[in-house]
Amino acid sequence: MVRTRTAVTVAFASVSAVLIGWQFGATTLAPSATPSAAASSSAERTITGSSVDTPYGSVQVAITVSGKSISEVSAVHLTDQGGRSVQISNYAAPILRGEVLQSQTAKVNMVSGATYTSEAYLSSLQSALDQLGG
């Protein structure tokens, strides 16, 4: 069981490696990539790379290019050693603190936090909400 998880972790690491290699190789290996035009803007296009077999499974990525810069990289297909598809699209990525701390003044119906004791509830935000009613 532990081994499976290690394989998945390594597979993630290998994606980065493949991406770096792919980016460097993009200009010379262009024929192996299949450009699929983005309808919205001629300056923005999505390019899907070919599937690459790694010791940890097959990996395929797509990049979206806006002008001269890559605006998005996404995994089209990724499997781990056991042949299981890995949903890298749901990966929990680092997010800036400022992006999270944006809605402290929002009106809320309930408050979620680590379990509080009955005593701690009395001084909690949830308690304040309950007393305000509504």
Place this chain on the structure above:
Amino acid sequence: MRFTFSTMGTVVSTQWQQSQPMTSTESLISAEVEKVFADFNLTFSLYLEDSELSRIARGALKLEDSSEQMRSVYAQALEWRSATLGAFTPHRRDGVIDLNGIVKALAIERSGTVFEEAGVDNWSVNAGGDVLCGTSTRGHTVGIVDPADRQRLLCAVTLGTGRRAMATSGNAERGDHIWALTPSAVGVFAQVTVMATDIVTADVLATAIVAGGPETLDDVTSRWDVDVLTIDSAGSFRATPGFQGALERSDHSDVG
């Protein structure tokens, strides 16, 4: 209508709106929800000496002689242990069966059926920081507490279809049922919030990620349809794309 009561060592807050025609009265609904939690507590509390689980813990009752509900909940907890590769466990370090990590969520889920059957609108239940809202509840906004300052909210997100449940786990107040799975997982995450379709999945997986650390986080987000927000002990955040999307939408919420 808001109704709160103390149970399972914490406080349950409920909220709903009466619809027409009424199939039940406010006091009947309140009493029934309170009884749901009381019944689970009487059976599964390790703080009550005469609960069924306490009798099992001290060897006065054999597991095979216990009630069908006890064995069913224990089996469910063991399935979660397998599914999370051991990150969630129904056993204390001393071997005692502790179902605290799943029973509260089961009680929340059961109380939800009380509200659904009563036909009330916009209901939600919050038991000790874990929230479930109704199938028809719309625009229900939940604030997430800052583990560093519990009088502040980090953010607010909106629950809804497909994301009716939110559970938060951490070591800020009562991490008594969470053990680190591996040495590398110790204290990585100060707080983990999981949004899911159901409250048992949300609660179990939030607990599992706190116990299992980053490895379990990656495993959970790859195998379950959930959204996750984590805060590590240095105060840095990680979030799934769906969670980031929910954060953005909360800016435009007009719910009061």
